[in-house]
Amino acid sequence: MLVIDLDPQAAATFYFRVKPKVKGGGKGLVSGKRDLDDLIKATDHERLDLIPADFSFRNLDLMLDAEKKSKKRLAKLLKPLAGDYDVIVLDCPPSVSLVSEAVFHAADALVVPLIPTTLSLRTYQQLQVFRDEEKLADLALMPFFSMVDRRKSLHREVVDRFPEDHPEALGVQVPYASVVERMGTERAPLATFAPRSAAAAAYAALWSEIARRLG
Amino acid sequence: MEPTVVTPLAAIADAVRGSFAADRIEVTGRRLRLLDTVDRRLTDSGGRLEVEASDGGGERWRLVDADGRVRAEATIRGPAPKLADDLPDGPLRQALEKAISIRGLVASPWIALTEHSTALRDAAGKTRCRLVARTAQVETTGEQRSAVRVEALKGYRREAKSVAERVTRRFGWTPAAPDPLTALAPILWPERGGTADPAVSDIAQPAGPGLRLVLRALLDAIEARSRGVIADIDDEELHELRVAIRRTRSILALLRSRRRPTASAADRTLERARATFAWLGQVTGPTRDLDVHILAWRAHRRRTSAEQAAILEPLGRYLAAERAAAHAGLVRALRSRRFRTALARWRAVLDAGDQAWTGSEALRRPIGELAGHRIRKLYRRAVREGTAITADSPAEALHALRKTMKKLRYVVEIIRHGVPADRVRPVLRRLRALQQVLGDVQDMEVQADALRRFGLAMGETGLAGPATLMAIGAQAEDLEFRRAEARDRFAAVFAPVAKRKFGDKVRALAGAKAGDGA
Numbered sequence: 001m002l003v004i005d006l007d008p009q010a011a012a013t014f015y016f017r018v019k020p021k022v023k024g025g026g027k028g029l030v031s032g033k034r035d036l037d038d039l040i041k042a043t044d045h046e047r048l049d050l051i052p053a054d055f056s057f058r059n060l061d062l063m064l065d066a067e068k069k070s071k072k073r074l075a076k077l078l079k080p081l082a083g084d085y086d087v088i089v090l091d092c093p094p095s096v097s098l099v100s101e102a103v104f105h106a107a108d109a110l111v112v113p114l115i116p117t118t119l120s121l122r123t124y125q126q127l128q129v130f131r132d133e134e135k136l137a138d139l140a141l142m143p144f145f146s147m148v149d150r151r152k153s154l155h156r157e158v159v160d161r162f163p164e165d166h167p168e169a170l171g172v173q174v175p176y177a178s179v180v181e182r183m184g185t186e187r188a189p190l191a192t193f194a195p196r197s198a199a200a201a202a203y204a205a206l207w208s209e210i211a212r213r214l215g
Numbered sequence: 216m217e218p219t220v221v222t223p224l225a226a227i228a229d230a231v232r233g234s235f236a237a238d239r240i241e242v243t244g245r246r247l248r249l250l251d252t253v254d255r256r257l258t259d260s261g262g263r264l265e266v267e268a269s270d271g272g273g274e275r276w277r278l279v280d281a282d283g284r285v286r287a288e289a290t291i292r293g294p295a296p297k298l299a300d301d302l303p304d305g306p307l308r309q310a311l312e313k314a315i316s317i318r319g320l321v322a323s324p325w326i327a328l329t330e331h332s333t334a335l336r337d338a339a340g341k342t343r344c345r346l347v348a349r350t351a352q353v354e355t356t357g358e359q360r361s362a363v364r365v366e367a368l369k370g371y372r373r374e375a376k377s378v379a380e381r382v383t384r385r386f387g388w389t390p391a392a393p394d395p396l397t398a399l400a401p402i403l404w405p406e407r408g409g410t411a412d413p414a415v416s417d418i419a420q421p422a423g424p425g426l427r428l429v430l431r432a433l434l435d436a437i438e439a440r441s442r443g444v445i446a447d448i449d450d451e452e453l454h455e456l457r458v459a460i461r462r463t464r465s466i467l468a469l470l471r472s473r474r475r476p477t478a479s480a481a482d483r484t485l486e487r488a489r490a491t492f493a494w495l496g497q498v499t500g501p502t503r504d505l506d507v508h509i510l511a512w513r514a515h516r517r518r519t520s521a522e523q524a525a526i527l528e529p530l531g532r533y534l535a536a537e538r539a540a541a542h543a544g545l546v547r548a549l550r551s552r553r554f555r556t557a558l559a560r561w562r563a564v565l566d567a568g569d570q571a572w573t574g575s576e577a578l579r580r581p582i583g584e585l586a587g588h589r590i591r592k593l594y595r596r597a598v599r600e601g602t603a604i605t606a607d608s609p610a611e612a613l614h615a616l617r618k619t620m621k622k623l624r625y626v627v628e629i630i631r632h633g634v635p636a637d638r639v640r641p642v643l644r645r646l647r648a649l650q651q652v653l654g655d656v657q658d659m660e661v662q663a664d665a666l667r668r669f670g671l672a673m674g675e676t677g678l679a680g681p682a683t684l685m686a687i688g689a690q691a692e693d694l695e696f697r698r699a700e701a702r703d704r705f706a707a708v709f710a711p712v713a714k715r716k717f718g719d720k721v722r723a724l725a726g727a728k729a730g731d732g733a
Contacts, residue, residue, distance in 0.1 A: 017341035041370030044334070044342045049369055187340065 002040065002049045002085045006060065006103070007093040010053035016043045017187050018052045025056035026063045029077075036077055037084075045189065049085075061098040070098060075106035087214075096130060104131065109140040111210060113174075115147050116158035142213065144170035144206060147180075170213075172206040175199055224331040224348045227363065231381040235335035235343060235374075245328045249396060250276075250295075251404055252318035253448050258400040260314050262286065265396070266295075266322070278310050283366075283394065286310055295322065297449065300513055317510065319449030323403040324355040328396065335378065344368060344375040351395035358402050360395035407443065409436025411455050412462065415582055418633035422585045423481075423578030424569035426466050429629065431565045433459045433466075437495075438558060441549050444499075447542060450506040457499050464492045465625035469589050472577045481574030484564055491557040498548040504665070505538040511662050515690050526686045529679045533669060586630045587725035593623040594721045601709045610660050613705070617653035620646060627724060634724055642720050645712055652701055652708045659698035666691040 005012040010020035018041050028034045029051070039051045064070040078088060090103045104110065112127065114120045124143055131139055143166060145159045163169045174180075177199040179190065186193045190200045228237040250264040251257045257264055261281040269275040273292035277285050287306040296302050297319040299311035329350045334342040345366040352359035365382065367375030382390045392398070413432035415425045436459040443452030467489045472482050512531055516524045548554060564571070573579050600616040624646045631639045670687040673679035679687070711717055 017339050039370075042342075042368035 001047060001087045001089065002051065002081065003043075003089045003091060004051040005053035005091045006057060006099055007053055007091055008055055008057040008060075009093070010055075012091045013050065013052040015183055015187055015189070016050050016052075018043065018050055020053050020055065022052060022054040022056075025054050026060045027056070029054075029057075030060065030063050030067055030073055032067075032073075032077060036081060045192075064098050064102055071101050071105045074102040078106055087211075096126065101134070104134060104136055104139055107139060109142050109210070109214060111170075112141065112143040113146040114143050114162075116145050116152075116155040116162075118158075121158065121162070140213065141168050142170050142210060143168065144172055144174070146174040147176040148173045149176040170206060170209050172202055172209055174202045174206065224333060224346060224363070227348075227382065227386070228333050228335070228346050230385045231346075231378050232335050233378070233381065235337060235378075237346075238334045238336065240331050240333050243330045243332075245330075246325055247328060248325055249323040249399070249403060250320040251323075251400065252315050253321055253404060253407060253443060253452070254318065255400055255404045256315045256318060258397060258404070262314065263394075263396055263400075264311070264320070276307060278307055281394070281397070296320075300517075317449070318451050321404065321448060323399075324353055326396070326399070327352045327354055335374075342368065343371050344378055346378070346390075349395050351399055353399065353402070356402075358399065360398040362392040362395050362398065363390045364392070364394075365390045408439040409433065409459065411436055411458050412628055414629055414632045416632040418583030418586065418630050419581050421573060421579050422470060422582045423572030423574075425582045426470065426629075427565055427569065427572045430463060430466055431562075433463045434558070434562060434565060437463070441554075444502075444542075445546050445549055450503075450510065453499060453503050453506060453545075457496065457503055460492050460495050460499065461621070462625055462629075464489065464496065465622055466629065467492065468622070469585055469626060469629075470575075470577050472575050479575045481572070481578055485575075488561055488564070491561065495554075498545060502538065502541040502545045504661075505534060505541050507658065508662060508665055508669075509534050509538060511658075511694070512690075515693065518693075523686055523689075526682045527690070529673065529683045530666075530669065530687055530690075533673050533678055537669075582630065583633065586626050589626050590623065590721060590725040593619055593626065594718065594725075597623055598713050598718070602713055604705070604709070610657065613653055613702075614657050617650065617657055620650050620653060624650060630724070638720065638723060642717075642724060645717060649708050649712050652704050655701035656698055656705065659694045659701065663691045663694040663698065666694065 003012055003016075005020075013020045022028055022039050024031075024034050029036075029039065036051070040049045041052060043050050064073055067073050069076075074090075081088060090107060092100055092103050110127070110131075112124060114124055128141065131141065143162075145162070148159055149155050159173055163171075175198055177197065179194045179197045180199050182193065183190055190197065190203060194200055225237075225240050228240075245267065248266045250266055257278075263279050265277045265279055267275050267277075269290050271290070273290050274295065275288065276291055277288040280286050287310045289303060289305055289307040291302070298317065299308055299315055299320075300317070302308040302311065329352075330347060331349075332345055332347040334345050337343050345368070346363070347366055348361065348363045350359055350361040363382070365375045365379040379390050382388070410432050413429045415429060417425065437456060440452050440456035440459060443449075444456055446452075467485055470485055471489075472479070509531070512527065512534055516527060516531070519527070577585060597616060597619045600612065600619055604612050604616065624643065627639065627643060627646065631643070666687055670679065670684050670691075673687075674684055
């Protein structure tokens with residue numbers, strides 16, 4: 001599996017203890033002049049590699065815009081990696097931008113973590129509209145709830161009602177748990193330092209469901 | 216250079232870690248078997264096939280590359296398939312088909328693999344490379360191989376290189392030895408001996424002493440492949456055995472004295488050998504024919520739908536049973552006193568020394584002269600036979616030409632190292648192309664006839680129902696169709712062989728002088 005951290009905040013890169021630096025920066029990534037394989041870093045976990053984030057990714061929109069067929073650029077860049085990886089995860093910044101559009105065009109599925117709040121649901125609706133406008137019918141949407149706190153009535157209400165209108169929703173809910181935040185201090189995936197936690201079990205179940213849907 | 220002193224991995228790590236910190240040493244153990252073909256095709260292609268008991272029952276097969284990365288894997292339940300063709304559809308089957316073709320997989324004994332490993336981390340705690348010591352020990356024999364490696368991680372190759380350099384500076388050996396499992400391959404699948412197509416390099420040499428060495432290499436191959444056939448390793452062992460026998464016969468024909476073929480003691484010895492190898496050619500035939508039928512059945516099965524393939528299963532079972540009976544007969548022949556005595560006598564003749572191989576007029580003539588005469592004669596015959604073939608010629612005419620062409624090719628191949636490569640290669644290429652077409656025509660005709668015969672026998676004994684019999688008929692028709700296609704190609708492929716220009720090239724080989732070779 002390959003994770004590409006497209007978010008200049010570099011959270012995934014930080015968690016994997018990799019330096020947030022890419023040879024040639026964002027330009028090196030999108031220009032196609034540099035072999036993408038040269039940018040890949042192994043993580044400490046078997047069969048899991050990473051293309052780290054770089055601070056220059058904050059201007060990735062502009063860099064993509066300078067390229068021809070900018071929306072399909074990412075898909076073209078990723079094609080040579082198809083033989084090496086079963087799954088490529090594109091970790092996007094939380095906004096709808098040219099980078100997100102390029103991701104939508106490259107991806108088979110969009111896994112959307114939702115916090116059970118009104119604003120989150122609104123963002124998801126915007127995503128749906130955007131997908132329809134871009135005529136990306138093949139792009140599967142897979143929303144799921146994260147940071148669920150069932151003690152809060154709003155959370156309970158939202159997570160219980162959402163699947164009625166959204167059959168595409170994944171069944172797994174990731175609970176709000178402080179152990180998840182420990183990823184920042186441990187700088188390791190949850191399953192390595194808290195494998196028996198409810199959150200780790202939820203993430204494992206989430207992945208099983210996604211993998212099953214991807215076939 | 217490999218490590219000669221066993222240094223604990225912790226000590227190695229401590230000595231070479233530089234500014235990195237080493238994790239605690241982790242020790243893991245596995246029990247596995249390796250699979251490869253008898254001629255080590257997987258090892259030679261830089262891979263290995265590891266087999267372990269699977270948690271959920273059955274076996275887990277993993278095709279691993281030289282760096283230890285899993286290229287393809289599958290869980291196999293039931294008896295282990297010998298051929299890639301018998302594996303379930305998927306990436307593993309595809310990768311193996313490419314790597315081993317139609318050769319059979321042979322399992323090694325169980326191997327205990329112990330791994331000591333540690334990660335070298337930077338100040339941020341990120342692993343930059345790994346130090347791994349692996350020891351593989353064959354459980355039955357105790358043979359073992361060990362290796363210490365610095366495993367480079369993607370994106371951090373420079374760090375691994377620098378640690379490896381420190382290992383060399385500190386300990387004097389290079390941590391780049393092949394994986395111990397790969398290093399065990401020559402022990403697990405030893406060289407089989409003999410070579411299928413030996414050749415002479417000096418065509419000025421007297422034929423007897425020069426060809427004696429070629430015949431000895433072929434005898435080594437015959438003995439080694441016979442053992443493979445008895446063990447029923449795969450079809451290719453028998454095919455290679457038959458090729459070695461045919462090449463032996465071809466040389467023996469070359470050494471036949473022209474005037475009085477049995478005048479000298481040497482001539483009589485060679486005549487006995489001719490009879491032995493003619494017999495061997497005969498006894499190996501039926502099993503090989505059935506192997507070819509089974510290969511054709513497999514190929515046909517791949518081309519048809521799953522439903523048709525299922526209907527043809529009784530034919531596969533019938534062929535397997537016939538082949539088992541033929542193979543049992545062949546094994547009896549290869550274990551017989553006649554076979555053992557004949558081969559022992561032949562080896563004694565070949566080991567008798569050069570002096571004993573100058574006892575006839577043919578044995579004393581230079582190889583080039585002898586081969587040249589035979590090449591000219593066989594080429595003339597081939598042109599005569601081929602030119603006489605028309606659209607109405609019977610199959611026998613093409614079969615006769617095929618045999619002549621095969622004899623011609625074998626003689627050219629014997630002297631191929633003694634003549635310039637740029638002269639011999641174009642001739643061999645053309646001869647092989649023609650032989651391919653002639654082979655296709657004959658093989659498909661023989662197979663179609665045999666299929667009808669099998670169908671009849673299966674129908675009479677109730678081994679096949681109407682659907683299977685119809686499918687057999689369809690397969691025979693398919694073969695007939697492809698035979699006709701090959702037959703149509705014959706004229707176009709033969710025409711350049713009969714041309715004066717090509718004849719000149721063949722005659723130039725026939726007249727090659729000593730020292731012409733590369």
